[in-house]
Amino acid sequence: MNEIVIALAIGVLAGAGTWLLLRPRTFQVVIGLSLLSNAVNLFIFSMGRLRVGAAPIVDGSMPVDPAQYADPLPQALVLTAIVISFAMTALLVVVLLVARGLAGTDHVDGRGADEA
């Protein structure tokens, strides 16, 4: 059940993100990238398989049985990815703002044409 929901969630986030990525206005691209990175993070996380109530925090009993816990590896990957995607969004916003200041338009190509 959880699996279906998360799969759909990934699909919706990725679809909306892709659509926005292809739009001509810079702000749309920023939001699209943000949605898309959420989708990708969720996707990578889901590849560790879903577990409920099994946070990878060992309780000190030895030996550890990995089957008792959620997979920590994708979580570690995604944690840094979340922070990096923030940095990327911030940099993109500033690049686009500077480009807008230089070009006078917020079209992704720096030209005012093509209202789509």
Place this chain on the structure above:
Amino acid sequence: METALAERGPDVGRARLPPGGPHAGPAASREAWCTTGKRAASRVPMPDPILLLVILALPFAGAVGALFFRVNARNAESWLALSCALLAFGLVLGFYPGVVDGGVVRWNLEWIPALGLSFSLRLDGYAWMFALLVTGIGALVVVYARYYMSADDPVPRFFSFLLFFMACMLGVVLAGNLIQLVLFWELTSLFSFLLIGYWHHNAAARESARMALTVTAVGGFALFAGVLLLGRITGSYELDVVLASGDLIRADALYRPALFLIVTGALAKSAQFPFHFWLPHAMVAPTPVSAYLHSAAMVKLGVFLLARLWPALAGTDAWMFTVGLSGLVTFVLGAFIAIFQNDLKGLLAYSTISHLGLITVLLGLNSQLALVAAVFHIMNHATFKASLFMAAGVIDHETGTRDMRRLSRLVHYMPLTATAAMVAAAAMAGVPLLNGFLSKEMFFSLALDVQTPLPFVGRALPWVAIAAGMFGVAYSLRFIVSTFLGPDPQDLPRQPHEPPRWMRFPIELLVLACIAVGVLPNLTVRPILDVAVGALLGADAPDYQLALWHGFNLPVMMSTLAFVGGILLYGLLHRWLANGIGRVPFLPPVDGRRVFARLVVGGRQAARHLEHRLASRRLQVQLRWIILLAVAAACVPLLRRDLVLRGSMPFAAGGDGWLLAFSWLVGGACALMAAVQAKFHRLAAVVFAGGAGLMVCISFAWLSAPDLALTQLLVEIVTTVLLLLGLRWLPKRVPFIPTRAGALAALPRRALDFTLALAVGGGLALLAYAGMTRPPPSGSISRFFMEQALPAGGGSNVVNVILVDFRGFDTLGEITVLALAGIALYSLLRRFRPSLESTRLPLQQQLQSPAMHADDMLVPGVLMRLMFPVMLMLALYLLLRGHNRPGGGFVAGLVLAVGFIVQYMAGGTRWLESRLRVRPLQWMALGLLLAVGTGIGAWFFAHPFLSSHALLLELPLLGEVHLPSAVFFDFGVFTLVLGATLLMLIALAHQSLRGERQSKQF
């Protein structure tokens, strides 16, 4: 080192044995090979092998040092360079006991043991001979260059490049590993480029430098590929192994491609046909460079390598046809073209090409005696040609021209230089009693009985040899007669006279060497040649004789024929050449340089054409293609097998799926609304996107990822703040009703985008579902992390232990990226010029008075200020417990950053910054230093970089505290994340202040 040597020695020795069984000869050679070091040590002290590294490092150090002198410090520069070269020469000479009788000196340093790569230096007799040439002629060229370079030339650059070049040459010669050899090989091309282009104000110099670099570097690429193939065949890049497995290599299916590639590289470097055209153009370089790089050293590298790998590669018909044929064509062609050059250096350049061709032919004959002759001629050519180039430089220097049609009777004005140059030219022609005669004679006798699969080639070779010898005599004669003899010169740019004593010295020394070798070969050159050939051929080295007179035999007849023919040829052409326009008769007027330029331009045009046809500069088009291709690539594996969507794993137990489903009903709606609203209602889009992010956060929390949930929550907050800060600078956009025609025109594009979005979303959803319902792979490294987190990492929060301990190096990289992004953003904003319409205060703020604004925030402001210590506390709490419970440096840093942002909101930028020091850049630096410092700290405990170290402390009150060094690393992460996040937000926020200032000016 010693043990490694002893271990490897016998193996290689055994591999060297011919398949026929251990003859007495090779066995003896193995004996000698393994024990020479010891035996020699008892006789003459053998230098420590580490001195090999000193030989290599000396010119490198000198080159760096040379950069720091004054621009016109000619004397200091040449003293430095001379002492480097002489010291290296002396050290090489000192290794004689180590290389005599087939001995090999080695020095090894493990480099990447996992890939079987080591930095290894290897000196055998052949390398020893070459190293002597490189350092010896290098020293002479340095002395000469002191007087050649004018006071206006920036000499630090020149001498530094020259020393760098010498170091790289030594690197090639001393390389014990083929990869290393290629590396230094390419570096010599680079410094040749820099030296040819030394007078870079001259367009021809720049163009020639580019051409030389392109040809030799492309050759270098080929060589690299060939070497990789060799490594694949033999399983090692070590020269020892490769040289010992000649039979294995020649029998391999990859032999021909490897041979072709390596020979291409060598021919390009040695300016052999069809790559010969770059060398004459390289003559725009200062003459010391021509003498050193383009006659004695760099162009010899190609033949050096061919001889070096001769035991491993030669002996087949393929070798004979590639190497021998190219050499033969070059030998004849170069000599013929040289006759018709009017420029002294041009004549010498083509003669160099021709002589290199001769060496290549000798190498291609597949005869051991020919190899001896080739090595001998390498030495001979270096001596007479370097002196001839230097003499040409002197003539240019003292008369102001190198045109042989203007020069005349210089023997009257500079008798000493002229005599030396005439003797060297005679050696070039192969006059008896000079060194050139000996090697030419050897070639003639070899040409008479050559073994080729094509009999007519064997029959023709002596005649071709005579023809080339004839041309050689003719151009040498032209060099002598037109420059030094004849009537008095008319209207020379300068009045010629003898050059300074020490400028002449290198020429005289080299000419003396030519005579000494020519008259007393067995006393002078024989020991060196024996050592070099012994290293190449071992016990198979043929018995050869260096004698002035072998009796009246066929080779002598051939020589005589060549002399008579050459003199006659010059006599016939004499008048025509003196007035000639420099065109070469009988040959199609193909200019290599022009062909090369056309190829380059053609390539560029083709690329531009292709780009014009296939590429777009529009972002949307590019993105569309990227996404389309990504979707297509993802679909390819689906076509091949029937895919079962639902895997075998049962759904995750526990929890009511409906709750998650409901939150994603909201989350999905938020994502879709964000997509719809992002164009005209940006604020709404920010809110919706935040909503979707929150649902991601809830999912993490729900699905056993507390650390992710915390991080996601905080990042969602700072992202929202960031977007809100950015919104202000975007143009206002009002919804409009598109015209019917406009909507229709946009329809196909939008339909395509919609399909793409649907494909990406649907595809990812299906992929995720298929993945999640399959059992996890069994060999995952997660198991190790789970089991070792507590015992080895000292923390029970496995995710955090992975981040700061197991994969600490990755995290270090990631926080570095974060810091870089912050700095990039900061520097972009320093020069930020917003568009004019955005510089005014926003409409809402214009309506408010400042007093109203302050009152608005009174109560929340106080509350927010009160929150600051609490948030600080929370951040520290999360940081400290992170190793064992959810938390850690990333989360803590974000929390404190939010704490600061709240204070900015409450009090405003000016209020806050007058009361609190906010220094995000310094914090970032501190964090990075802390993280790197923790990593380096491990070195002091003799552990690799970043390995964690646990400290057990007895503290009052707290009792026993377990303090892993990873905690310090996490503290670095915390400080850096705090700094970077704040820097990004504050830098953007500060723009509003600047905007206000600017709008007041309008």
